[in-house]
Amino acid sequence: MVEESRPSWENPMQFVLACVSYAVGLGNVWRFPYLCQMHGGGGFLIPYLIMLVVEGLPLFYLELAIGQRMRQGSIGAWSAINPYMGGVGIASVVVSIFLAVYYNVINAWAFWYLFHSFQGTLPWAECPLSSNFTTYVPECEKSSSTDYFWYRETLNISSSIEDHGGIQMGQALCLVLSWMVVYLCVLRGTESTGKVVYFTATFPYLVMIIYLIRGVTLHGALNGLKYMFTPKLSDLADPKAWIDAATQILFSLGLGCGSLIAFASYNHHNNNFEKQAIVVSLINSATSIFASLVTFSIYGFKATFNYESCLDRTQLLLINTFDLAEDSIKNNNLDDWISHLNASFPDKFATISSQIEGCDLESELDTAVEGTGLAFIVYSEAIKNMGLSQLWSVLYFSMLLMLGIGSMLGNVAAIITPLRDSAFLTRHFRKETLIGMMCLFCCLVGLSFTTRSGNYWFTIFNDYAATFSLLFIVLIEIITVCYVYGLKKFEKDIEVMIGHRPHWYWKIIWSVISPVLIIGLFIFYIADYIMGGTPTYQAWDSNLGKTVTKEHPPFAQAVIGLLLVTSMMCVPLVALITFIKKKKEQARESKISTTAS
Amino acid sequence: MLSRVLLSLSLVPALALAVCQPDGQDAYKVRLSIKTALGANAYEWNESEQFLFRATLAFAMRKYTGQETFNVSSVIVCNETQRVSFWFVVTNPNDTATLIPKNAVEEAIRLSRNRINSAFLLSDKTLQFLGIPPTLAPPSQPSLPVWLIVFGVVMGIVTTGILALIISGFIQRKKKDIEDEDEEEKQERIMENGILCETLEGKEGVNNGAYSHDEDRLTQL
Numbered sequence: 001m002v003e004e005s006r007p008s009w010e011n012p013m014q015f016v017l018a019c020v021s022y023a024v025g026l027g028n029v030w031r032f033p034y035l036c037q038m039h040g041g042g043g044f045l046i047p048y049l050i051m052l053v054v055e056g057l058p059l060f061y062l063e064l065a066i067g068q069r070m071r072q073g074s075i076g077a078w079s080a081i082n083p084y085m086g087g088v089g090i091a092s093v094v095v096s097i098f099l100a101v102y103y104n105v106i107n108a109w110a111f112w113y114l115f116h117s118f119q120g121t122l123p124w125a126e127c128p129l130s131s132n133f134t135t136y137v138p139e140c141e142k143s144s145s146t147d148y149f150w151y152r153e154t155l156n157i158s159s160s161i162e163d164h165g166g167i168q169m170g171q172a173l174c175l176v177l178s179w180m181v182v183y184l185c186v187l188r189g190t191e192s193t194g195k196v197v198y199f200t201a202t203f204p205y206l207v208m209i210i211y212l213i214r215g216v217t218l219h220g221a222l223n224g225l226k227y228m229f230t231p232k233l234s235d236l237a238d239p240k241a242w243i244d245a246a247t248q249i250l251f252s253l254g255l256g257c258g259s260l261i262a263f264a265s266y267n268h269h270n271n272n273f274e275k276q277a278i279v280v281s282l283i284n285s286a287t288s289i290f291a292s293l294v295t296f297s298i299y300g301f302k303a304t305f306n307y308e309s310c311l312d313r314t315q316l317l318l319i320n321t322f323d324l325a326e327d328s329i330k331n332n333n334l335d336d337w338i339s340h341l342n343a344s345f346p347d348k349f350a351t352i353s354s355q356i357e358g359c360d361l362e363s364e365l366d367t368a369v370e371g372t373g374l375a376f377i378v379y380s381e382a383i384k385n386m387g388l389s390q391l392w393s394v395l396y397f398s399m400l401l402m403l404g405i406g407s408m409l410g411n412v413a414a415i416i417t418p419l420r421d422s423a424f425l426t427r428h429f430r431k432e433t434l435i436g437m438m439c440l441f442c443c444l445v446g447l448s449f450t451t452r453s454g455n456y457w458f459t460i461f462n463d464y465a466a467t468f469s470l471l472f473i474v475l476i477e478i479i480t481v482c483y484v485y486g487l488k489k490f491e492k493d494i495e496v497m498i499g500h501r502p503h504w505y506w507k508i509i510w511s512v513i514s515p516v517l518i519i520g521l522f523i524f525y526i527a528d529y530i531m532g533g534t535p536t537y538q539a540w541d542s543n544l545g546k547t548v549t550k551e552h553p554p555f556a557q558a559v560i561g562l563l564l565v566t567s568m569m570c571v572p573l574v575a576l577i578t579f580i581k582k583k584k585e586q587a588r589e590s591k592i593s594t595t596a597s
Numbered sequence: 598m599l600s601r602v603l604l605s606l607s608l609v610p611a612l613a614l615a616v617c618q619p620d621g622q623d624a625y626k627v628r629l630s631i632k633t634a635l636g637a638n639a640y641e642w643n644e645s646e647q648f649l650f651r652a653t654l655a656f657a658m659r660k661y662t663g664q665e666t667f668n669v670s671s672v673i674v675c676n677e678t679q680r681v682s683f684w685f686v687v688t689n690p691n692d693t694a695t696l697i698p699k700n701a702v703e704e705a706i707r708l709s710r711n712r713i714n715s716a717f718l719l720s721d722k723t724l725q726f727l728g729i730p731p732t733l734a735p736p737s738q739p740s741l742p743v744w745l746i747v748f749g750v751v752m753g754i755v756t757t758g759i760l761a762l763i764i765s766g767f768i769q770r771k772k773k774d775i776e777d778e779d780e781e782e783k784q785e786r787i788m789e790n791g792i793l794c795e796t797l798e799g800k801e802g803v804n805n806g807a808y809s810h811d812e813d814r815l816t817q818l
Contacts, residue, residue, distance in 0.1 A: 111751075115744035135730070173748060180755045187762055323678035326632040430770075432763055 006071060007190045008266045014194035016276050018263050021201035022410030023284045025403050026106060026375065027252050033228075033292035033299075034370030035244050040235030041228045045289070047236065047245035055517055056249035057281045058509040059474060061502075062481060063255060064273040067264025069493045073417030074258030077265070078480070083582075085480045087574030088473060089418065092258035094567040095469050096414040099257065101442050102461035103411060104182065105449045107404040108174035109376060110397050112154055115174075117393035124149035125384040142545025146381040151540045154376075158452040160539050161556055165452020172450045179443040182408050186416065187432050190266050193409055200406035205287075207399035208294055211392075215297035218386070220308075224300020227365045228292065243524055246517060247467070253284060256470040256477065259410035262417035272498050295374070302382040303364035310359035314338075321352050371462070372455075375400060412438075456537055457559075460552075464560045468525055469567040475518045476571055482511045535560060616696065617675035619684045623696040625703075626727040628682040634723035642681045646717075647674060651685075653716045654706075658687060658697070661705035666690040703729050 009015045036044045070077035075089035116123050127140035127148060135141070140148035151157045158165045185196045215221055235241055254260065264273060308331070315329045322341060329337050338356070342349045369378050383392045416435055419425055425434060449458050481490055487507060495501045535557065538547040552560070618624060627650075632639045640646070651672040658667040671690050677683040687697040706713065706726055714724055721731035 111748075112744070115747040115751075118747050119743050170744075177748065177752055177755065180752070180759065184755055184758050184762065187759065188766065192762070319680055320628065320682075323680040323682055325679040326630060326681070328679075432766060 006266065008268060009190060009194050012267075012271055012276070014197060015263060015267055015271070016280060017197040017201040018193065018409070019260065019276070019280045020283050021197045021406030022259055022263070023253050023280060024201070024204065024287045025252075025254075025407035026400065027248070028284065028288040029291045029295070029400075029403065030371055030374045031248060032252070032288040033295040034368055034374065035248055036228060036292050036296075037368040039238070039241035039244060040232035041230055043231030043233045043236055044241060044245065047242045048248070048285070048288075051242070051245045051249045052281065052285050054509060055246060055514055056253050056255075056285075057278060058506055058514060059250070059255050059478070060253050060260065060281050061274060061277040061506060062478065062510060063260040064264045064277050065490070065494055065497070066477075066481070067261035068267045068269070068271060068273055068497060070261075071265050071269075073265060073419075073421050074261045074414065075418035076421045077261055081480060081485045084575040084578050085476070085484065085571075086578065087571035088476050088480065089258065090574060091469065091473050091567045091570040092256060092261075093415055093418055094570060095466055095473065096257045096259065096411050097442070098461060098465040098563065098567070100408065100411040100415060101445045102449060102458055102465065103404070104178045104408055104442070104446055105171075105175060105454070105458055106372070107178040107181075107401060107408065108171055108450070109154065109372070110400040110404060111174040111177055112170060113376065113380070114394065114397040114401065117390055117397060119390070122380075122384050122389055122393060123153065124380050125389070139542050139545055144381070146377050146384070147545070149380070150376050152542070155455050156452050157455055157540045159541060160550060161453050161456040161537065162553055163453055167447060167450050168452065168454075171454070172447055175446055175450055176443060178405075178408075179439050179446070181405060182412060183436060183439045185405070185409055186412050187435055189420075189431060193413065196409065197406065200402045200409070203402045204399045204406075207395050207402075208287075208290060210395065211294045211399075212290070212297070214386070214392070215294050215301070218297065218301040220304025221297035221300045223304055223361065224296040224298070224365065225293070227300065228296040243521060246521055247471075249285075250474065250521075251467070251470065252288065253281060254407070254410060256473040257411065257466075258414035258418070262413040263410070265417060270497055270499075274494075274498055274502070298379065298382045299365065302378065302385075303361060303367075305382075305385055306364050307359055307361045310357055314356055314359060317352060317355060321348065372458075456539070456556075459537055460556060460560060461563070465563045468564055471518060471522055471525065472568050472571075475515065475522065478510060478515050478518070482515075487511055616688060616694070617673040617684060617686045619676050621684070621686060621696075623699045623702070624684045624686045625699075625706075625729070626682060626684050628680065628725045628727065629717070629719065630723040630725075631681060631717075631719070634719050647677075647683075649716060650674070653709075653713050654685065654687065657705045657709040657713060658702075661701070661708050664690070 009018075035048075036042075039047075066077055066081070070080050072080065073089070074092040075086060078089035079086035124146045127136035127145045129135070130137050137148070139152060143151075154171070156165070156168050184192075186193055216225070250256075267273065311331050311334060314334060315331075318324070318329055318337060318341065319326060322345065342353075379396060380393070383389050383396060386392050412435075415438060419434060419438070420431065429437075448454065449461075481487075487510065491501050491507070534551045536549050536551050539550045540546075541548045619626070629642065631642065648669065651669045651674065654672045655667045655669055658671070659665055667687075667690050671688050671693075672685055673688060674683050674685045687702050689695045689697055706729055710721065710731075714720055717724055
């Protein structure tokens with residue numbers, strides 16, 4: 001009986017698009033622009049590009065080489081490299097499971113917003129009315145209609161992480177749908193994934209181009225772009241900028257999860273992955289920069305809009321209080337009028353002086369937001385003020401969906417490929433059943449993120465599940481390949497596959513620079529965690545209409561610890577188990593040889 | 598007599614002015630934002646517009662109370678400003694010294710708010726009666742939320758896709774199983790002692806002359 005050959009990509013283009021689709025994800029859209037803003041605008045590109053060349057590219061190359069050489073998922077690949085190092089593969093799978101469970105919740109939110117875009121007025125454009133139809137709901141008035149839609153109507157968030165609340169039906173339905181879409185894309189294995197990535201990799205670019213054209217033509221967009229591109233080089237002296245650049249490159253390329261190994265394992269033996277690694281990494285970084293162009297023009301628009309609304313409100317307040325003619329105060333002479341009125345009618349002015357908000361464009365631009373806040377609050381606020389907002393909303397949330405699903409396909413591949421490599425499981429379960437059970441399991445666990453406190457748990461997972469552990473995994477990967485497996489052996493493997501040895505540049509980075517860099521990041525993370533004190537989170541206070549900082553209760557801290565430990569423990573645990581097994585085998589063999597002789 | 602009449606006549610507007618007090622118990626402040634609402638098509642606020650306002654308000658009172666005795670003269674305006682804001686009171690048509698109480702005026706305005714707004718091409722936001730909250734239009738709630746409909750459509754498509762892929766995979770596997778079985782059977786039939794029958798001529802076997810004893814049965818004489 002001939003063994004079923006390993007499935008493979010129909011053509012190398014599918015592999016490249018799969019990697020692009022996986023690497024280009026929500027982080028490019030909502031994390032990179034934030035980092036740019038925090039670390040001196042255009043100047044941040046310098047540490048970012050340096051880290052790309054020194055850390056991102058070589059590690060990406062390494063993972064693709066391992067996958068293509070070993071032709072197995074992460075567990076099999078690392079066991080093949082060195083039996084003691086099989087734990088690295090298992091750690092990758094554990095991290096991928098955590099990722100898969102919480103990441104798909106973002107797709108659920110994107111679906112929710114997408115479905116709600118098919119209405120006459122977008123539901124987050126206006127505050128709902130209170131029961132007597134005379135005022136708006138107070139929570140909405142205190143915050144804003146977009147905040148209210150996100151915190152109350154989407155999440156129905158509770159006031160703290162201890163307050164569980166029930167499962168929100170709308171969220172749960174959208175989560176189930178997200179998992180069904182993921183299942184649809186991966187259920188036939190690489191064949192179906194290969195066709196889906198044509199769409200998930202290219203559609204976001206189409207939307208981003210359209211948004212860029214619309215974005216730069218918006219009123220006030222140039223303010224945002226100017227803000228982004230004036231480099232404040234003094235910010236580069238802050239080590240945090242370099243550290244953030246390094247971690248951003250690492251996580252943005254999706255290293256350490258095993259997805260790249262899984263994708264590369266379906267490659268033809270002689271596929272030129274070196275060129276592809278360079279291409280995908282460059283595309284990923286270029287997309288980040290492109291996305292921040294779009295984001296900053298939107299920021300500029302929103303900041304200008306808010307600034308001008310603030311000026312209008314101040315104007316209205318002044319002409320109403322002092323009964324001046326309607327068009328007497330304009331934006332450019334507002335300050336003169338204020339000083340004039342203050343001088344001429346000090347008593348009357350004093351009654352309203354508390355209501356006069358200082359309108360400042362800079363401070364509006366300075367409000368840096370990242371993550372779900374950027375994607376679902378800031379963007380939807382900007383969209384509601386654009387003309388034809390339903391169209392822009394549909395486009396934007398479809399793009400978020402494509403980005404999210406593309407990354408999910410990579411995560412799921414990282415879990416499924418090692419499972420399908422296991423002969424035991426393949427014998428007893430059909431491919432579709434195995435994948436279906438995994439999706440069902442992740443979906444059920446993911447339902448806990450749709451409870452009223454779900455968003456707080458989501459933030460815990462987002463901040464802790466994949467950050468520290470991935471650094472650890474990548475460090476062990478590099479050390480294993482360079483020092484345990486041997487750099488010479490690795491070089492030879494690459495020569496067999498692509499026909500030439502890797503340039504000495506790669507070798508220096510793999511053996512020296514990257515490990516040092518990652519150890520440095522490691523130390524920084526540990527120091528930051530120790531000095532940070534009790535971890536805190538942002539809780540939504542419905543009475544105040546804004547977020548307040550609260551400390552994590554002990555059980556949440558325990559979960560954080562568990563997340564970090566479960567994946568990292570796999571490495572020493574498996575090494576220990578293999579060591580014990582080998583010792584037992586050796587003892588048995590020596591007993592047999594002594595009895596035989 | 599004439600002087601007394603003249604005196605009382607001159608006292609009337611004075612009385613009227615005395616009746617209309619800003620911050621009075623039954624007075625309302627009105628604020629119009631014509632330029633904001635109409636931009637380039639904004640009209641000038643003058644005496645005639647003021648007249649229209651008083652007439653519209655009298656109409657509102659008539660409609661509310663059902664008494665057709667209210668007139669333009671029942672509505673008294675004072676303290677006009679550049680903003681275009683002013684105070685007004687409504688006097689009782691039967692007794693010009695007393696004022697219609699505040700809530701009655703409020704109800705009357707609420708009833709005919711739309712008509713008053715349209716007379717001036719303004720809206721609740723640009724023609725403000727301070728103290729009377731605008732009646733915000735309740736958003737229309739369709740019987741089934743729109744998002745559920747879109748959700749249902751997408752869910753249906755995805756479910757159909759999954760079922761189609763699973764079933765076609767099942768059918769493919771069945772076909773492959775049958776093909777594999779056929780191949781195995783065919784292989785068994787053609788294999789004879791490890792040698793394929795094509796090398797042996799036909800399936801009937803070959804006559805080996807070395808073992809044929811026909812000529813030797815009868816010995817030669």
